[in-house]
Each structure stands twice: as C-alpha cells, then as structure tokens.
Amino acid sequence: MSKILLTATNAMIFHFLVPHIEKLLEMGHHVEIASTALEGYDDLLRNRIKEKPVKISYIRLNRSPFSLSNYKGIIDLKRIIDNDSFDLIWTNEPVMSIATRLAARSARKKGTKVVYMVHGFHFFDGSSKGSWLIFYPIERIMAKFADYLITINKEDFNRGKSFGFKDVFYVHGVGLDTKKFREASVDRSLKRKEIGIPNNVIMLLSVGELGTRKNHEVVIRALGELKDKDIHYAICGEGVLEDYLKNLCKKLGIAENVHFLGYHRDIPEICKAADIYVFPSQREGLGIGALEGMASGLPLISSYVNGIRDYTEDGVTGYTIQPYNIEGYAMAIRKLVDNTGDRARFGSHNMIVAQKFDVCNTIQEIPVILDEIMK
Template identity: 45%
Template sequence: MEKVLMLASVSSMIYQFNMPNIRLLKEQGYEVHVAANFEKGSPASLENTEDLKNELIELGVFYHQIDCQRGVGDITSHIHSYKQIKKIIRSNHFSFIHCHTPITGALTRMAARKNQIPIIYTAHGFHFFEGSPMKNWLFYPIEKILSGYTDVLVTINQEDYNRANEHFNMKNIKYIPGVGLNTSKFRNAVIDRKALRSEIEVPEDAIMMFSVGEISSRKNHETAIRALAKTVNKNLYYAICGQGELEPYLKHLTKELGIENRVKFLGFRKDIAQLCKASDIYVFPSQREGLGIAAIEGMASGLPLISSYINGIRDYTLNEETGYCLDPFDINGFTEAMDKLSSDNDLRDKIGEHNKEAAKRFDSKNVNELMKNIYRGMKVDAIPDKKLVMNKEQIEAQHYIK
C-alpha cells in the first residue's frame, strides 16, 4: 500500500482544516501518516487533540509527534523539528507529502528535497500581501526559494495565487477556495434564540454583533471594541468567541470605555453555528487572513459583514453587497457601519440573503472535489489494505509514534 504524509505545525491545524483531506486520501487507498505537535497548545486545542487522536485511530491513520512551533521561535528548536521530520521521511517510503503552515512547510521541503518525494504545500495565506508591513516581506524570498522544491503549490486566495503564479518556481499551482465549509450546517441551524441569548447575557431585543477568532493582535478585536464605544445605538452588543493573550487587555479596555456590559467574552465554544443564528451582524476586523473561514460561516448563517478589506477577505467581500469593507484600523468607519446596520432591519435581511448564496462557493463539496483531483494527479497505484482487527490499546500503541 502506498503511503502519504500530512504535516502541520500543531495538531489543531489538522483537526480544524485537514480531516476532510485525510478522508479523501483514505478513500483513494493510501496509508496515511500525520505529523504535528500533539503535546503543546491551549487547553481548548489540547482538548481537541484528544478528539483528533480518537478520530485518527478510527480511520487507521498513523500519527507522529514533532516538536514544531507556530512562530519563528529559536533556531535550535527548528533544527530539532527538522531532524524529526527527516527521520519520519527516511523511515517510510512515502508516495508524496502534503505539508501546511509556513514553518513546518519550510522544514518539510528542506528535509525531503534530497529524497525526491513529490510535495504538495498548501499556503493558508502568505504573510506578505498588498498593504502588509515591510517586515512581513522577509518571508517572500524564503517562500520563493522553497517553491523550487514544491511540486504543487495550493493557494486559498486569489492574491496569493496571482503573485506565486507570476514570480515563484513550483512545478504546478492550484487555487482552491478555502479549506471547505459545511454551509448547510450554518444556514439551517435551529436554536432557541431567547435561551441562548439569556445564557450569554445579551438582551433579547438587542442587536448582537459576533466574532470568532483567537484573541490576538492579528484578529484585531480592538478596532471593533473601540468602534462600538462610539456608536449611537447603545442597545448594540458584541460577543467574541475565542481565547488568547490579549483577553485581559481587551477586558480592561472595555471597562475604560464604559462598555464592559456590552462586550461578552465567551471563550472557547463548540456551538458556533448556533451563536451565529443568535446574532444580527458578523464583525471581522482582521489585520491578515489567508481567507478567513469564520467570516464565511457568518455569511452562510445569513449575517451581513463588517470586515477588513485585506488579502484573503477580498475574495468574498464587496462593499455594500456583503456588508461594509474597511481598513482594519478605521475605527470611525467601523462605527458608521455598525450604526447603519444596527438601525436598518431590512438592510440586514437583504445583505444576509445575498451572503447565504455567496458562501456556497466555499462549500466542502466544491473544495473536496478540487482537492480530490490534486491527489489523483499524485497517485501511482494505491491498493486498499485489509482491515486489521485490534483492541484499543494495540491501536493506540501502533498509531502514535513519538
């Protein structure tokens, strides 16, 4: 049976974005191996890691521990991760490798280049893009050099595709609209709106804005919070799902601005589709997004967007059609958009209906079919294996390789 290796820096990346790809590979008859850091992360991501391990075991997928970091970090840790990846590659005969995330993608392509193993690299949004800080462009020459070791470069937004297609040296390049979203789950979610709002302490008659994302500078919740403080409508609330290092700072900021009762920090939640349905407006002020699947979830739920207009977000937003598109630091612009949408029920409904249709382009069915074709192009001759019958302890011992 032919083997395939899937890599990402952290296990949450596999859990959130790559399970459909793993299933596609299993359907095509491959023995699938996954490598990521399964041992570090936030409490929420580690909880997901246990779910991920169980799911991988059920699918018969082998998983390997690599001590990768998401950030640039220190060179010593990257050398260590590089050696781990190289050992995994040398210990197996992979037909091809599919890697994700900048650091792990770079280490993998360097580790595999002498083995002449075909490599797919999915760029979930380059750090360098139109309007990004100059320091972000330090990644440009790295990605350009590494493209020479890439058989298929997959981009998830048009700006990345156009730049790579014009300037990089990969053998092939493909554009796929995101990582796939079950749009019907968000479009058709059924909730008890009154009960859910009561749970999160948002009045039933309030206009509720909603965001999902790590509470970090990149997600830029501060712009939305400062804009909320300046709105005319004082019955406008803002609920944020996510965790991150800026949460204490932002909570303090809401107190300084006198809106602590109107901003709800909900932490990690699994009922995102239901919370979208309990909301009236989706706010997405990110400084950078490869695509921004969270905003598309909001669109699929029938919500108008108030969003940044930067790299990946440009692929699905249009000012006054999907909502309002703004510079991520335009606090006054966000305030004006909040006041317009919160005061006009008909406008919210009109834009929301448009967004339900616009989100369908990013549905999992479309994305999976495109990804399936990419995998078929890498395939030599995979033959399904006989199912092994083992108890849970034997499976866990065989499938988790440290």
C-alpha cells in the first residue's frame, strides 16, 4: 500500500478533490491531508470524509505568496513530511505548492515523488506583462523542486513541457457533477420569483466572486449600452467589488435590471431558470462555472482565454469575446436574445461538451496518473 500526502486548501479539497481521494483509497492507497484552514470549511471537510481513514493536519500558511509568515507553513509541512515516509506528495495551488515543494526537498532525495497539479498558471497568452515578469520566473525556478506536472488546460500543458519535469500530463479538470446540473428540476416561474427576476424577460446568469478576475463589469457596461428593459442579469457571488458594481449599475441607469444575489447553494436550479450563461473572466485555469452553465443546457457567452478555450468555439457553444470588449459582449447578448433557435441549438451542444469534464471521467484520469507514477 502506497502512502500519499495531499496538500491543498480545505476549500479546494472540499469542493473538488474528495472524489479523487475516495478513488485513491478504493485503489488501495493510504491518503493523508495537509491543509490550510479557510474559514467555514473545516467542519464541512471533516464531515464529508469522516467515514474515510484520512488524517488531516492543518498548517500555518497565508494565501498571499508575498507574506513573510509563510515560512511557518513551510516548517509545518517539513515536519509532517520528514516525520513520515510518503511515496508520493500531490500538491495543489500556487502558495501551497511552493511551500510543499520547498519542504519536500529532503524527502525527494530519499525517493518520495512530488507531483504538482497546476489549476491554471497566472501567466498565459494575452495576460499582462506583470504576470509574466512575476509568475513565470517563479514557476520556472520551482519546477526543479517537483518531478511531475499535471495541468487542466492545453496551453499550460504545452508550456509546462518546457519546464524540465520528468513528465507532464493533461487532464479534463478536477471534475463536476454534470448530472446534477443536467437533471435539476425546478419550477422556473417560482424560482424566478424567489430571486426577483420577472417571468417575461431574458435572464442572463453569471456565477463567481465579485472581483476583478471574474470581470462582471464588462457585462454590466454592455447592458448599459443596450439599455433593454427586457434583459435582466443575475450574478451569484460575493466580493470586494459589490458596492462598486452596484454604483456602476445606478450610473448606467440599469440598476433595476441587474440582480446581485449573493452566495447561493442552489446554482443548478438557478441555471434552469436562466436563458443565457455569461462567463467574461480575465483568467481561468479551466472555468467550472461556465461548464456548469453548459451542463445545464444554456448557451454560453464567454471570454476566450487560457482554459476557457479548451471547450468553447465561437458560433458553436455560443459566442466568444475578448475580456474587455464591451461592444462585443453587447452584440453577442443582442444576438442570443433575439434568436431562440440559436439559444436552443447552442445549449443542446453544450450539454454534450460538458460531459467530457464530468467527475466520472476525471476520477479515471488523476488517480490513475498518480498510481502509475508510484509504480
């Protein structure tokens, strides 16, 4: 029985990695977790895996890569690693992966294999010069502290092959439950009434944190250009830009048409109440939100950057627009609002595309790769 240490935030593990842990246990491996404790996820994670023989250790690590206190997390990880004998360390996320790789230097000399799973490099085709100047050198330097790289988009896969890893793998993300979105049952009228959307309008939907990366502002400005009272935009999420975006809506005269719904657990049902999914992100390793909308049978209006390019095609999945093209988003929204047939055609196609990224498929990729590496 091989012994695996998984390192990631407890939020990442809770939302995405538990099925992979279960698969590794089913394959006969022993799995332990070293995690940072994001508020609200400790009990959720422990309850989800309480029936599993998985030990969780928490470490002192800050999400900011520039926090000087992160040395404490490296010390915690080194103690966990050096006091045990792991065959493989599977590390995720930027700060966690750097700390883990630095802490595992002695263990690697003794034969422990280190696998870094990147959920989207911070530098990519079209990203800022600052991203390339800061994050590219860090990833190049840190590559020598791991043996293998797992990527979730093809751009990262191709770039990672030049970094000097023993091998680089591509997988279809960490997986999502497409059935939950495809088969969600909801009274559309009642759900709309619940979230404050009129029945006789076109409902656009975005799900994601109200921050710069998710780029909701471009959609709001596009709606400001259209000024169509029969188009409403619902945003599920919380974040630092909420007040700014609400004030922008007032300034543009569309405050009545944009609905800030906050955090919701009933996203599959809300998707079924929507007509169009909008995903204007500046950067995405993959973009689970867009795939959830596609799995629900919605047409997609999205940006066309790094991971999103792996499953979108202009005129096939909906429309793809560059992240800051306000006029482009306005035109795409107008086209789909005016064409019921295209909405249905794109949506049907998208349900098929999303299936490739289902967790039933990804648990046959990631755990199998880890198992093969240990052999």
